Amino acid sequence: MVGANTIRIDNSFLTVRLVEGKSPLRVIPSARADIPPDANVLGPDARTVVAVSAAAPPENVARIRESGVDVVVAGTDEVDLPELMRILKRDYGVDRMMIEGGPTLNWSMLNHRLVDEIRLIHLPFIVGGADTPSLVGGMHIETEDEMIRLSLKQCFMCGSNLVTEWNVLYRGS
Ligand SMILES: NC(=O)c1ccc[n+]([C@@H]2O[C@H](COP(=O)([O-])OP(=O)(O)OC[C@H]3O[C@@H](n4cnc5c(N)ncnc54)[C@H](OP(=O)(O)O)[C@@H]3O)[C@@H](O)[C@H]2O)c1
Numbered sequence: 001m002v003g004a005n006t007i008r009i010d011n012s013f014l015t016v017r018l019v020e021g022k023s024p025l026r027v028i029p030s031a032r033a034d035i036p037p038d039a040n041v042l043g044p045d046a047r048t049v050v051a052v053s054a055a056a057p058p059e060n061v062a063r064i065r066e067s068g069v070d071v072v073v074a075g076t077d078e079v080d081l082p083e084l085m086r087i088l089k090r091d092y093g094v095d096r097m098m099i100e101g102g103p104t105l106n107w108s109m110l111n112h113r114l115v116d117e118i119r120l121i122h123l124p125f126i127v128g129g130a131d132t133p134s135l136v137g138g139m140h141i142e143t144e145d146e147m148i149r150l151s152l153k154q155c156f157m158c159g160s161n162l163v164t165e166w167n168v169l170y171r172g173s
Pocket residue numbers: 002003004005006007009010029030031032033034078079080081100101102103104105106108109133137
């Protein structure tokens with residue numbers, strides 16, 4: 001799953017291309033079904049589900065369905081992520097899902113406590129700037145208590161990149 005803004009900006013494929021393997025089910029939440037008609041995720045390379053709210057304009061929904069992609073409704077005005085997870089489990093047999101950003105979706109999923117593990121890929125260079133996306137967007141906390149803590153599961157090198165894998169430790173759980 002990636003957020004609709006990542007599709008609008010990066011036009012991701014979300015397919016397995018550089019190694020052998022089956023492409024995953026691609027899931028895109030977009031409250032208003034606002035996915036460009038020529039987006040790569042609407043193509044035939046893999047199965048796709050676009051999750052919309054009940055407020056999505058019917059013409060947008062119809063346009064997405066015409067491209068052969070499933071549209072599921074979860075939530076009234078916004079995409080209700082816990083409800084979407086229930087639908088994906090019930091109708092698509094999804095038990096595990098990888099979320100690959102962007103920051104807005106990452107934060108929504110963490111805020112709903114829907115993330116169990118985080119995998120970070122640390123690249124050997126520095127890049128930044130005020131408008132560079134970070135791991136989570138929209139997280140406003142007042143106290144240290146509200147920080148989401150992590151516990152390291154494992155780390156390893158992959159070429160010149162360091163990969164770290166973390167369990168998410170939510171408060172009170
Ligand atoms: N470095 C990386 O690994 C990486 C990975 C992915 C993305 N990115 C970067 O991240 C940037 C995009 O991130 P972003 O934070 O702007 O957007 P995003 O997280 O990709 O997408 C957010 C959008 O998803 C839709 N959405 C629907 N329901 C939602 C919900 N319940 N919670 C959150 N989002 C929901 C909304 O669009 P609607 O208005 O259509 O509902 C929302 O604006 C791009 O620059 C991309 O290149 C980087």
